[in-house]
Amino acid sequence: MSTLRIPRRAALLGAATLAAGSQSRLVFGQGSAPGVIAAEAARPRADWGAATGDVTADRALLWSRADRTARMVVEWSTDEGLRNATRLRGPWATEATDFTARLDLTGLPADAEIFYRVSFAGPEAGAPLSAPVLGRFRTAPAARRDVRFLWSGDTAGQGWGINEAWGGYRCYETMRRTGADFFIHCGDTIYADSPIPAEITLADGTLWRNLVTPEVAKVAETLAEFRGRHRYNLMDRNLRAFHAEVPQLWMWDDHEVTNNWSDSKVLDGRYTEKRIAQLQAMATRAFLDYAPMRPHGADEQERIYRRIGYGPHLDVFALDMRSYRGPNGPNRQEAAGPETAFLGEAQLRWLLAGLRESRATWKVIAADMPIGLQVPDGQDAAGRPMFEAVANGDGPALGREMEIAGLLSAIKAANLRNIVWVTADVHYTAAHRYDPARARYRDFAPFWEFVSGPLHAGGFGPNPPDDTFGLEVVWQKAPDGRINVSPAEGGQFFGEAVIEGRSGALTVMLKDMAGDTLWQRSFEPERG
Template sequence: MARFRMNRRAALAGAGALLAQPRLVFGQGGAPAVIGSDAVRPRAEWGASAGDVSADRAIIWSRADRTARMQVEWSTSDSFRDARRVMGPHVTEATDFTGKIDLSGLPPDQEVFYRVTFQDPTTPGLAAEPVTGRFRTVPVSRRDVKFLWSGDTVGQGWGIDESRGGMMTYDAMRRTGADFFIHCGDTIYADSVVAGEIRYPDGSLSKQLVTPEKAKVAETLAEFRGAHRYNLMDRNVRAFHAEVAQMWMWDDHEVVNNWSSSKDLSANAAYHEKRIGALRANATRAFLDYAPLRPDPDEAERVYRRVSYGPHLDLFMLDMRSYRGPNTHNRQEAAGAETAFLGEAQLRWLKEGLRASRATWKVIAADMPIGLQVPDGKDGEGRPLFEAIANGNGPVLGRELEIADLLSAIRANNIRNVVWLTADVHYTAAHHYHPDRAQFRDFAPFWEFVSGPLWAGGFGPNALDDTFGPEVVWQKAPGMDNAAPADNTQFFGEVRIAGEDGAMTVLLRNMAGTSLWERRLTPDRA
């Protein structure tokens, strides 16, 4: 695989440290000169990121500290010779001073270097120090591709402790040199309070960064936005965003734990705002402000999407949160509003996309696993409620009806080489599903790989549901609840696809980047 030329020092500088930054004055062909005192010029201390990269396009995201005009320069050289300049929007309070530019006309399979500048709208020449980054556009030929996935950032009260190196999983991921990263959800923990001190199992105290927005649960739009800004205070996160293209999804903690239409906060003293709809509205607005995600032209708040990444890979990124019914006992015998999980439109889109795909691998990125039981307390009669798909063993009931329909369609249409990637459960595992072990048998065998958290409490392992015949081929979990971030509690996954023959290698790594388990999958071309 080709390696990028931007070194660590340049990437960290481009990500923008929270400490005072030196002024930069670019010469001919560079960005506008940065002039004026730090007090009067705009600042862009939250870095920049590239998202939803294709062969000729990319979303560039960044944030200023005040009203300003965003612009991006991009070049195929890290010297920025022959750079092209694209003027972007004025960023204002309406978007929390965040901005996005959809770059187009990019060359395929090419390193692209970019720098973002925010111009003061009233004083010509007064601008923020540029923040820089890079990404590689999607290949049109067969080359090696490497990408990562995981989920769950700043959960269960575990925040940023700069004396311990910050959120070090992000640094380990950056060092892989991956083409892109899929964040499978829980990009923030809006319902998780970060305290100034938290104690590790060895008795030592962790001194954590705290902001007003993270000192309580998020309820207002400003508080949800503040939770997103908190993650960007970590230098590892900013450096990672500057070097690895992003593909974001969401799950429950962008709003509140295990939320659905049935979520009842009436007895939760932490919340003054009890209406789940109001919380969801504020959370959605904040997520869309901060996610480097290309807006859907037909549905402004749609998150599920397909990204083709060369001849060997089609990605189907799902939304298992927005279209679901309530969390119930999940044992309904017939499909209906209560059993919805992906929802009718998304399920139809996924079936059609898989059927139309000519890529070697069809990778489904899901925010929740298929065969792991994820409980959500009990109902008034003492029956267990379920948060995910599984409901405590077969036959096919409740939300499993949608999955059975999908898996049957994959088999009926002879769609080969479908792999599932997911997070959510705060440990890492390799699951193989086979009809010979299942109560429901109308499907072809497939793999599901689980990884996470990125920086949150470790949990698990969860109990299996036998409906679709899952087998735990390998797993690593702390075996306790809310285990502190450490090498054996924080995980991410890596996928390598060989350009020559399309073979896929999946590696499950810990927060230091050490490979714990790997498996090479040969594509079925029959």
């Protein structure tokens, strides 16, 4: 395995200074924190940084935000000083998208370090450009080389916001230092249902002090409040620096709307808006405004699930376990129907077709939540337990489990190999092996699922396993039953995977906020 590629931060700092055309030193992806330094009246500002998403061998989706109506201007080059840069006129950032803008860069060279700067030009003739935001990313390889990717989820949950005295979103800085090719955010990119207070008293009596904005002081109900949640995270310096240097593959889960939402969700007394569909509409618009995600065609503009190829060794299938599900309930139906839907028929067909077509060595399925852990969602009117995820307690495949059973059986029937699942959601980290020899439902081939999170939220777990698909907890680290454990106690986690270019071997590491490897295992690809 080749030596870890360290980000070329010193060189990038030099490029930033050159691009700024001044003696100031700009940090990659930074500028001033929103609302901290007064803006020059004549110039737009781009204080929310920039991000790239859905990067392939020849394309990258570039996202940024202005503070007013302005046109996006992008320059990119394979030269770190941005000499001989290609200059592109991007779209207008307007109030309709909360002044966010995105540009799909095409025709990029494969396996190349791409340096870029984003500026915004106001609508007035001769208006000066905003100060530039700088970033870099690497395109996917066309030939075999080592590939390193990360995954996790859950940012700013349970009231744990930006505590600058503690170091802000520290896990993002740890991940940035890995030099990863890209990052999969498995959902809960915001916590729209979790107000962030100014202070929280920790177990030792000390105070955790959050930055607070009006939009995070209550549950999000309006489009402005959902958008404000996304802007809040971009106030964190670590997160902006991470976005500028590590391409993203965003998914969503429940907290982008509200906790455990489905069509059956009954909103609590904190909400004046009681229509879950109305909340979903506002949350979807805000998520699509802020996600560095390439949109689908006109008939599928709100589609989240997609496939991203990253070289000959890797295809990532990013799922949407939220948008097509039936209502949460006891999840014990004996016959399939609309209420047992989880991925939904169209997404299932897409996933199986993509897995069959894939020629990549490894097929990574990125999921919002684990398959075999019980995730409760209260009780129904009859006092029966309700479930949020797939699992519904030990026993045969019932309810949503029938859909997953059909998927796993189809994978086995097609003799598809080297499939692994990565996920987050449960706020601890674990390595799971699913084995038909241990299972109640046995028509599938063994596979692994790796869980990691949260990035910056309360710690929970562990969750009880379900025996339907023979889940074996090979390893886990959790708060042992305590709830909403502070990030100050260190229980923030992410996963890191490396695919070796020559052999195709996959090494999976589960890591903590300090970057220490807690569990690691390597897997040789099955051939034939």
